[in-house]
Amino acid sequence: MSVNLAVSNDSKMSRNNRVKLRTEQLNLYYGSFQALRDVTLEIPEKAITAIIGPSGCGKSSFLRVFNRMNDLISNVRVEGCVGLDGISIYQESIDIVDLRKKVGMVFQKPNPFPMSVFENVAYGPRRHGMKNRGKLEEIVERSLRQAALWDEVKDKLANSALALSGGQQQRLCVARVLAVEPEVILMDEPCSALDPVATLKIEDLMRVLIEDYTVVIVTHNMQQAARVSDMAAFLMMAEDRAGVLVEYGATSTLFTNPRDKRTEDYITGRFG
Amino acid sequence: MLMRSISAVIAAAGKARGLRRQRSGERFIEGWILLAGILAIVILLGIVFFLIREGAPIFLHTNPWQFFSGAKWYPVSEPPTFGILPFLVSTMIVTIVSTAIAIPIGIACAAYLAEVASPRVRNMVKPLVELLAGIPSVVMGFIGLMLLSPLVQSTFNLNTGLTGFSAAIMLSMMSLPIIISVSEDALRAVPDDFKQASYALGATRWETIRHVSIPAALSGITAAVMLGVGRAIGETMTVLMVAGGALAVPQSPTEPMMPMTAAIASGIGNAVRGGLQYQALFAIGLVLFFITLGVNLIASRVLERQKRRFAR
Numbered sequence: 001m002s003v004n005l006a007v008s009n010d011s012k013m014s015r016n017n018r019v020k021l022r023t024e025q026l027n028l029y030y031g032s033f034q035a036l037r038d039v040t041l042e043i044p045e046k047a048i049t050a051i052i053g054p055s056g057c058g059k060s061s062f063l064r065v066f067n068r069m070n071d072l073i074s075n076v077r078v079e080g081c082v083g084l085d086g087i088s089i090y091q092e093s094i095d096i097v098d099l100r101k102k103v104g105m106v107f108q109k110p111n112p113f114p115m116s117v118f119e120n121v122a123y124g125p126r127r128h129g130m131k132n133r134g135k136l137e138e139i140v141e142r143s144l145r146q147a148a149l150w151d152e153v154k155d156k157l158a159n160s161a162l163a164l165s166g167g168q169q170q171r172l173c174v175a176r177v178l179a180v181e182p183e184v185i186l187m188d189e190p191c192s193a194l195d196p197v198a199t200l201k202i203e204d205l206m207r208v209l210i211e212d213y214t215v216v217i218v219t220h221n222m223q224q225a226a227r228v229s230d231m232a233a234f235l236m237m238a239e240d241r242a243g244v245l246v247e248y249g250a251t252s253t254l255f256t257n258p259r260d261k262r263t264e265d266y267i268t269g270r271f272g
Numbered sequence: 273m274l275m276r277s278i279s280a281v282i283a284a285a286g287k288a289r290g291l292r293r294q295r296s297g298e299r300f301i302e303g304w305i306l307l308a309g310i311l312a313i314v315i316l317l318g319i320v321f322f323l324i325r326e327g328a329p330i331f332l333h334t335n336p337w338q339f340f341s342g343a344k345w346y347p348v349s350e351p352p353t354f355g356i357l358p359f360l361v362s363t364m365i366v367t368i369v370s371t372a373i374a375i376p377i378g379i380a381c382a383a384y385l386a387e388v389a390s391p392r393v394r395n396m397v398k399p400l401v402e403l404l405a406g407i408p409s410v411v412m413g414f415i416g417l418m419l420l421s422p423l424v425q426s427t428f429n430l431n432t433g434l435t436g437f438s439a440a441i442m443l444s445m446m447s448l449p450i451i452i453s454v455s456e457d458a459l460r461a462v463p464d465d466f467k468q469a470s471y472a473l474g475a476t477r478w479e480t481i482r483h484v485s486i487p488a489a490l491s492g493i494t495a496a497v498m499l500g501v502g503r504a505i506g507e508t509m510t511v512l513m514v515a516g517g518a519l520a521v522p523q524s525p526t527e528p529m530m531p532m533t534a535a536i537a538s539g540i541g542n543a544v545r546g547g548l549q550y551q552a553l554f555a556i557g558l559v560l561f562f563i564t565l566g567v568n569l570i571a572s573r574v575l576e577r578q579k580r581r582f583a584r
Contacts, residue, residue: 067472069468069471069472072468072471074390096474097474097475097476098474099474100471100472100473100474101473101474104472104473105472107465107468107469107472109465111463111465111466111468111469112469113466113469113470113484113488114466114487114488115487123470123473123475123483124473124474124475126483127473127474127475127476127479127483128474173469176469176473177472177473180473180474
């Protein structure tokens with residue numbers, strides 16, 4: 001699958017990135033309640049794609065489709081096609097452990113394990129069979145450097161991760177994801193629990209990460225989406241409360257010249 | 273410790289009084305609660321006082337060293353000797369073996385209920401497990417006597433199936449409900465965030481239980497085990513019926529033995545009130561009291577620490 005996205009030229013997307021993730025006619029149900037309806041969307045590689053929309057429109061559910069975290073909730077049903085590099089991730093033969101290695105996730109609330117800083121970052125590699133202490137130290141340092149946290153914690157690797165500040169904890173969670181060398185990083189409102197300074201640090205970090213990774217971020221914060229993302233998708237609730245995709249395109253276009261009236265109303269703050 | 277609890281009760285009552293001075297109904301209830309709190313402490317102090325008054329005089333006859341290290345318990349010989357080493361060792365063996373059996377089963381069962389079982393299964397199994405705690409110990413003893421001891425006898429090819437090992441198995445069954453119930457609560461108190469993070473990193477369910485949930489709940493699980501141990505140490509009827517009641521210092525778990533509780537229960541009927549044997553038995557009770565008190569104190573300390581750790 002090497003379809004190029006048709007994107008307007010004025011965006012930061014002029015690199016014509018390959019499609020990394022893709023959904024087609026995606027429908028998601030919690031029991032009899034439909035949370036997402038007919039979402040079709042292509043997410044480009046090595047770019048930041050923002051999912052925006054009012055509360056309860058299914059943004060988080062949509063994000064969790066890509067690493068199949070929804071599987072943990074009983075009676076969730078997914079219909080339609082979800083692809084990673086052109087391969088359907090909901091087919092029988094997909095190994096979920098493998099999928100989650102490739103598609104990492106950063107959560108809304110910083111959630112480091114109640115262990116040392118070092119053990120937090122080493123957790124993923126250890127679970128995937130890395131035993132060599134020297135290698136682990138290398139991975140931990142590299143991941144912490146990538147997450148722009150190394151200088152702040154290099155003397156505190158043995159300390160509890162819960163003693164770090166909220167912003168540091170969140171970057172630690174990013175480092176923990178990076179340690180398993182994923183291809184995609186899903187971020188579920190990663191800054192909503194952080195102060196403005198810490199938020200900026202995470203945003204800077206995201207801009208650096210897309211050199212190597214594909215980033216998908218769910219955010220409540222319109223300015224944040226406008227600041228950091230290359231592509232933006234606007235989801236909204238239909239009458240039956242199911243989330244539908246209203247508009248998707250380059251961030252610059254979506255924010256300055258939205259095609260849909262509802263998008264315009266939302267981004268100008270008329271509702272939501 | 274006791275002084276601290278008393279002052280805590282009084283302080284709490286005082287604070288509540290300050291807040292709602294005007295209502296007489298409130299004041300009545302506050303007074304009632306204060307009274308109940310003080311009563312519990314008074315009863316505890318009374319028990320300690322009673323045990324010391326009845327038991328301590330034995331040390332005028334037998335010095336503490338002889339009492340604890342003596343291997344001979346001949347209360348009715350002339351002169352009588354009171355060495356409680358056989359009982360101490362028996363209690364130790366029975367407790368250690370029963371704990372060793374109960375810990376892996378208890379934690380595995382708690383992990384199953386907390387992490388694997390569907391809510392329906394959990395809501396069915398957990399009350400059943402807790403019901404197990406309510407089976408009278410004499411019934412457990414009866415089961416040990418009739419069902420377990422013949423099995424132990426033939427398995428290990430022994431002269432009698434009434435051994436410390438048989439008692440330990442029954443005790444492990446009796447401490448399991450506490451261990452399972454409290455460990456399960458501790459495991460369920462582990463924030464879901466941690467588990468989600470683990471799954472999102474590609475860990476399997478087993479890895480998540482083993483490397484995230486159990487370590488995070490470890491202090492709660494430790495407290496659960498301590499409570500279970502406390503129950504095993506204090507249990508009387510079952511060990512009296514199943515442990516075999518031999519007076520020698522046991523050399524292995526598969527010998528008949530007489531834990532401290534059984535020694536007290538079997539001896540107290542023949543003891544003359546205020547006599548030497550009576551005093552010695554109360555001294556054993558005093559030792560037992562301090563052992564269980566110690567275990568419970570450690571357990572509550574550990575639980576306290578667990579609570580503080582997740583308050584972030």
